[in-house]
Amino acid sequence: MRLSGLLILTFALTAPINQARSDNAAMALGKKVFLELAEPQCALCHTLADAGSTGPVGPVLDDLKPTADRVRTAVTKGVGPMPANTILTREQIDAVALYISTVTGAR
């Protein structure tokens, strides 16, 4: 009993830290997807202050403030002239969705 209680306590204390660590990693990956990994790169078309991008084609993301879900849908299915993704992994899409929705304050 005491051991399992301790384990639960330990988990309860470390889980948020682990969560924060994985969020930080995902945020970093998301920014990398935005600037480098996507094809074409998100930054070529979109303005996003946090990424220092001034892409003039698509909506200004700082104004649009898309939710993570909306980013995922746009990346996966394409929208208007934006192509549907063919190269990013699920993890990379989730990361860029987290990143954009976080730095624009939508999340």
Place this chain on the structure above:
Amino acid sequence: MGKDLSFGRREFLGAGLTAVAAASVGSSSEVLAQQAAKPLPAYVGWKDPNALIIHSDQTLEMKRDLFGSSLITPEDRLFVRNNVKAPSDSIVADRDGWRVEFAGVKEPKTLTLGDLKRMGVVTLATVLQCSGNGRKYFMDKLSGDQKMSGTPWTVGASGCVIWSGVPLKTVIAALGGQVTGVKYITGTGGEEIPAGLNPKDLIVERSVPLKNLDHVILAWEMNGKPLSVAHGGPLRMIVPGYSGVNNVKYVKTVALTVAQTDARIQSTNYRYHSMTEKPSPDHPAVWEQPVKSWITSPLTDKKAGQVQVTGLALGGMNELARVDVSLDGGKTWKEAKFVGPDLGRFAWRLFVLPAVMKPGEYTLVSRARDAKGNVQPEDSPLNGSGYGYNGWRGPAVKIMVA
């Protein structure tokens, strides 16, 4: 409620409130009205900010209570949808000097807008409507795992405007007529494509069937004024009856072509495909607008008594035959009366049904029929990109009469 609207509420309420608290706040229209203070993007800074719902800097929707009853939509409240950022104002510094290349004719040539103005002039009213107008009504019906991209327009990505320009047919005739074998009119927009991107992915180049040559115009004037950059100035290719994207802004090339363009906006975008299929050139293109109507007044609760129920109806390519209005959500219908001038088959018409309303709850809907017998359906079949919604159920107006 779509996710975008719940997001709109959150934005209005400020950060920190939970979704549960946000969901308890008034209707979406109230919230949208309260968002009015959002500043307009610079290229449309001259528009009326209180008339527009700003979905993004490239997607601005007119509020539903502003359709009015005078048929023509004023430019300062007309919706905007740009696929690629609008060019700078410098492209209208010398309007008559704008150059348009003509191809697919026996004597290919580049003409200036000044040349075109000397060749002929016609004026005509058309409904300009985003291909995705009404997408929100599709989005509202998606099941849990279905996703749809795009702006959640309701009815306000539409307007009726008057264009003046030269018939394309006149220009083609002056250039020796069409070469043999051509099947499409292909217009290319003058948007700037940033370096590092494949132009074919972004260029706004649309092909429409050649039969439209009878009424396509190259327009330099809208509602009596030189065409603004926001709406395609100095010159726009107007394809009457066709949805917004086919009306190419800043048109710089008009070619009669054997095949449709392979630009992405034509080949795989703006296609009617299912939720599970990837769009391809084999899917039907988003071209002709279907018959459609919606109620424009009343939109809010009323006192009991006489009410004039009004709305707008368009036949797409065809004249309208009639519009029926229901006050009980489609259980019973009465024929409405067209009022005001008939501006031709590509314009919309105002309809009215006078009604004496007793206290109670009402659901106002309208259903249009065109002269060829096409009737507005209750709901449009779902398609993956949410184009061409013309159901009568989606834009229903629920009001209380006391």
